[in-house]
Amino acid sequence: MAAITLKNIIKSYDKTQVVKGIDLAIEDGEFVVLVGPSGCGKSTTLRMIAGLEQPTSGDIIIGDRVVNDIEPQDRNIAMVFQNYALYPHKSVKENIVFALRRLKVDNEEIERRLSEISEMLQLEELLDRKPADLSGGQRQRVAMGRAIIREADVFLFDEPLSNLDSKLRSHMRTEIGKIHNKFGRTSVYVTHDQVEAMTLADKVVVLHDGYIAQSGTPMEIYLNPTNIFVAQFIGSPSMNIIEGTLFNDYLDIDGYHLPREQLSNVVYQASIPDSGLKVKVGIRPDFFNDKAFFSETEAAFNFTNLTIDLIEPMGFDKEILFNLAGGSVKARLDLRSEIKRGGEIDLLVDLSRVLIFDYQTEQRL
């Protein structure tokens, strides 16, 4: 049993706070993904769980013990480092089995686990090499192998796939998913990659500048972000933020009137002055559709006669840019759409997906 609880964790280096009060409960066997921009404190948080960094204040509880004063080696945690941290003087094989050798696991068992892991990570050919003779991606896989060969209570991954090409990355992603399903260890996984976060996570935690901006299931985070930071950080291409005005009956965007009662995701209840309430409207590029291929339904709103400024064919779909309410807005369209630059298009938007945010605080309304 290894649930992890972080209670009001603060970490300062000298005078600067880098983690500013994190409360997080991770259930036993849960796969939690930490995402956030560079420098927001992901690695620091992970290292505090590992015990490599001491929190300035707050408690870390793993299983049923407060581990604040327990040494890293006594926490039974395996970790993949962001910078690999392989032992340069040991071969790949000895790197991977180092922890098992230390525990005097018998040779047969070591060989069995080693061959399983090296097959999974495609390392069979490399076992006798030294880390210096490996490519970045290969080193990363060795680091991965060294962590997962152990039967630790908790796995910590610090951007373990960042150096792999896209094919290997998706292979490894699948493997990590499989490993997690098979052993069900509590895992905390740091990544920049949206796809990894979305596919692997039971729970996504978005960090922003030392705070938790939002945590929840991948779907919650994607569909119901609680603030503009999360809304724009998650999802690629990121959510369009358009200025609009909310009235009692409708939402005005650049003269288009979106009927209020169909904006099912807008929960704002307080009264609105007659002059309207200035808001920021969030619409994901994916929720625009070319009218030519979709019939107009109750819940869809038709933005007519938009002028296309730019087309970016992405292979399996097309992204277009057009101007709305003084800003540039992106929409992701079907490959079939016959469009050209400077031409006009009608776009449908699923009204239940339209979000509004406070103009000042950028929190959901």
Add this chain to the structure above:
Amino acid sequence: MIGKRTITGRIGFALAVLLLVSFSLLPFAQILSTSLKHQYDWGNPSLIPQTINLDAYKELLGLTEAKKVEIPAAIQKILNNPKLPQDKKDAIAAKYMSNDNLFPFGKYMLNSVIFSVGAATFSLVFSVMGAYSISRLRFKGQVVIQRSVLFVYMVGGVLLMVPLYQMAMNIGLASSLWGSAFCLFLIYIVQTLPVGMYMLGNYFRGIPFALEEAAMMDGCSRKEAIIKVVLPLSLPMLATVFIYCFIIGWNEYLFASVFLKQYPEFHTLPLALQELFVSKNAIWDRIMAASMLTLAPIVICFLFASRFMKGGKTDGGVKG
């Protein structure tokens, strides 16, 4: 064009290297040559002996059978004097028959080995501990300690010799054989420690701390991480520091001459060589052979060390 050299450039370079090397090797060649020459050959400036004579080496290493020393006739007469008591006679005979005047090279070498290897070993162990703490740990007074250690190094040995000997006298160490040996030991360690710590400390700083963290995540304690990760990676520097300490001890004359003066049993090679010059055995081939043999361990040390230098590369461990 980088790396491309013309023929003349290459020849010039080779010549320059050759000149430099032969210049620094000349004294050694002189030593080697003289040690192999017969007495009649000593005045000959040629470096190549007319015939090779290994007697000096054989004698120093105790490979010759003890020569039956002839007692001079005059002495024999005295010995035959019936008035002289038997014990006096024996004493006089022993004086002329004994092999004491032979240079006990092996013993001096053993002394030197004990002092220098012993001091180097301790110095290395302390250097590792000191270097690790100044490079990795944060504690109060760290900077002060770091600086003062180097300060010790900057104060020359001659300055300290008299006060140190006086201190050793005052606490009664210098008056006993083991006390003196212990003092000398201590002095060698203290003399070599600053540089050892400095070299190792800088080397440790170059080993990413993440490697130790990884070892800790793999279940090692800090001590284990040092032994299993830091030390194997530092092998070249450990070897260098050991050899440095060893050579300092091996060649040290000044302190040894003061502390070991009264204990010929414990004389080290540099002391013994000095004595050889003034003893009645001051024969050039033997002095040079002894010098050669004194040099040998150092040369062997370097050859041995160069094998360690190859190991322990730290690249490939961490990104960037």
